[in-house]
Amino acid sequence: MNLRAVAIAATLVAGILFRFWLATLGYNYDVESYWIVGHVADYNVNVYEVTARYNYGPVWFLLLTAFARATSAMGIQAFHLVIAIFLTAVDVGIALFLRKRFGWIVALLFFVNPVSAFITGYHSQFDNLAVLIGLAGLELYRSGIERSLDRRRFVGLLVIGVSLMTKHILILLPLWLALRPGPLKARLTAVGLPLGVFVAGFFPFLSAWEEIVDNVVLYQSQRNAPLLGIFLPEAATQESVIPMIVFVTAMIAIGYAVRAQSLITSALIYLVALVAFAPAMANQYLAIPIAAAAVFPNIAFNAYTIAASAFLSFSIDGLNVRAPVALDRNGVFSLLALLLMIALGLILRREATMQRSSDSRPMLEVREYADRGCLGDAARESRVR
Numbered sequence: 001m002n003l004r005a006v007a008i009a010a011t012l013v014a015g016i017l018f019r020f021w022l023a024t025l026g027y028n029y030d031v032e033s034y035w036i037v038g039h040v041a042d043y044n045v046n047v048y049e050v051t052a053r054y055n056y057g058p059v060w061f062l063l064l065t066a067f068a069r070a071t072s073a074m075g076i077q078a079f080h081l082v083i084a085i086f087l088t089a090v091d092v093g094i095a096l097f098l099r100k101r102f103g104w105i106v107a108l109l110f111f112v113n114p115v116s117a118f119i120t121g122y123h124s125q126f127d128n129l130a131v132l133i134g135l136a137g138l139e140l141y142r143s144g145i146e147r148s149l150d151r152r153r154f155v156g157l158l159v160i161g162v163s164l165m166t167k168h169i170l171i172l173l174p175l176w177l178a179l180r181p182g183p184l185k186a187r188l189t190a191v192g193l194p195l196g197v198f199v200a201g202f203f204p205f206l207s208a209w210e211e212i213v214d215n216v217v218l219y220q221s222q223r224n225a226p227l228l229g230i231f232l233p234e235a236a237t238q239e240s241v242i243p244m245i246v247f248v249t250a251m252i253a254i255g256y257a258v259r260a261q262s263l264i265t266s267a268l269i270y271l272v273a274l275v276a277f278a279p280a281m282a283n284q285y286l287a288i289p290i291a292a293a294a295v296f297p298n299i300a301f302n303a304y305t306i307a308a309s310a311f312l313s314f315s316i317d318g319l320n321v322r323a324p325v326a327l328d329r330n331g332v333f334s335l336l337a338l339l340l341m342i343a344l345g346l347i348l349r350r351e352a353t354m355q356r357s358s359d360s361r362p363m364l365e366v367r368e369y370a371d372r373g374c375l376g377d378a379a380r381e382s383r384v385r
Contacts, residue, residue: 008104012095015111016088022121023084027076028317030284031124034083035076037061038068048208048215055219057165057201060126080124087120090128094291097135101264102295110294114309116287122319123312125284127169131291134163134170135267137194141177142263149186157190161197168198168216169288172248173270176255177263220280226333227277227341243279250277254344261351268292269347276340281333283318286311289340296350300343308336 033053040047040061047054047061054061067086071079091111099107110116119125141156163170177190202212225243228236236242254273258266272289275281286308293301311332312318 008108011108011112012092015108015117016092019084019088019091019117019121020081022118023081023124024077025122025319027080028123031076031080031083034064034124035068035079038064038079039072041065041068046205046208048205048211052211052215055215055221056167057198057216058205059162059166059201060129083124084121087124087126087128090126090132091116091120093132094128094135097132097139098291098294106294109297110291113290113293113305115305115312116290118309118312118318119284119287123284125287127167127284127288130163130167130169131271131288133166134160134173135264137161137163138263138267146182149183149189153186154189154193157193158197161194164194164198165201169274170267170270171195171198172251172255172274173267175252176259176266176270179252179255179259181259221282222280224281224330224333225279226281226330227337228279229330229334230338247277247279254348257348258351260355265351268295269344272340272344272347276337276344278337281337283312283315286336289343292347293343296343296347298343298346300339300346304336304339304343307332307339311336 033051036051037047037054040050043050047058063086064083067079067082071082095107095111098110116128120128137156137159139156140159141153144150144153144156157174160170160174174191174194178187180187202209202216205212223238223243225232225237228243228246232242251270251273254269255266258269261269268291272292275285275288278285289301289304293305311327313321314327315329
């Protein structure tokens with residue numbers, strides 16, 4: 001085994017152990033909610049009817065049921081550790097996906113990022129699971145015949161639907177697919193099929209359809225609109241539809257702007273835009289853009305990682321380390337959203353520059369060519385990102 005392989009293995013092991021250690025430091029409200037939801041199946045009731053503390057599709061509920069049964073005799077801390085182990089495996093999966101596309105440096109930058117480690121190990125939120133499933137669906141979709149709807153693309157859209165059934169953070173990604181060039185039928189299917197799978201996941205629970213609408217579809221963890229909070233008074237961000245209108249408008253505009261980029265590049269940009277313009281922000285959202293931060297490193301992402309890591313350490317619903325100064329939670333979220341918006345601007349400028357400088361083929365063709373493994377590792381890392 002050469003020195004490079006040893007260094008890679010040691011870094012992965014360190015990232016895994018760090019997550020496991022964080023899981024031993026306690027748990028928060030979300031883990032308590034998981035414990036409650038995980039035992040609902042024992043009573044043969046509709047999870048959406050009996051608690052408002054479950055705000056997602058049914059996939060995570062089924063996993064929580066399995067985790068709860070496996071640890072029922074050992075208590076909530078063991079339950080938390082099992083969840084952290086599972087989500088660590090998901091992080092490894094994302095790292096391996098990034099390694100295949102962008103190389104080991106990018107993969108390890110993602111895996112050792114303290115924000116990703118904290119949300120997986122201590123907080124144990126599962127946005128990473130929805131991201132990994134979504135990336136797998138996009139990879140299948142990308143491998144199909146361009147501008148058509150063959151079997152691989154169809155299955156890819158189904159997998160994206162499963163991602164939405166897990167946690168619907170990619171809810172606008174099908175619309176981004178529809179904004180890309182292609183026949184109208186394929187574009188409409190790109191929207192309808194994933195959303196249809198998402199809706200179908202709730203069919204066994206329709207006796208609680210009002211609760212599903214209130215606690216899943218319309219749920220917002222906090223009405224803080226951190227980016228708009230910099231510019232607008234509190235009443236305009238917390239008690240109006242303005243943040244949602246701005247969010248949807250911004251996401252559509254950015255989706256249209258990147259419609260010629262590769263699918264994976266577009267998805268990574270989506271994850272940054274999602275959090276930057278989110279009408280609500282909570283601790284767990286901070287890990288969503290970390291894969292993009294590894295692929296597109298820039299000064300704004302560096303500042304974001306430092307600030308988010310400090311916040312998650314000092315936050316009362318984080319590690320709750322004694323802070324040197326009082327924390328303004330919404331103020332920190334506004335700063336982080338602003339840093340993400342700057343990072344997003346730097347990414348879009350970089351991608352536009354790369355597209356203008358492409359010489360022989362349109363950038364989309366170059367990217368897809370690299371996506372299919374037709375370029376060497378060095379060329380892929382320099383041209384695909």
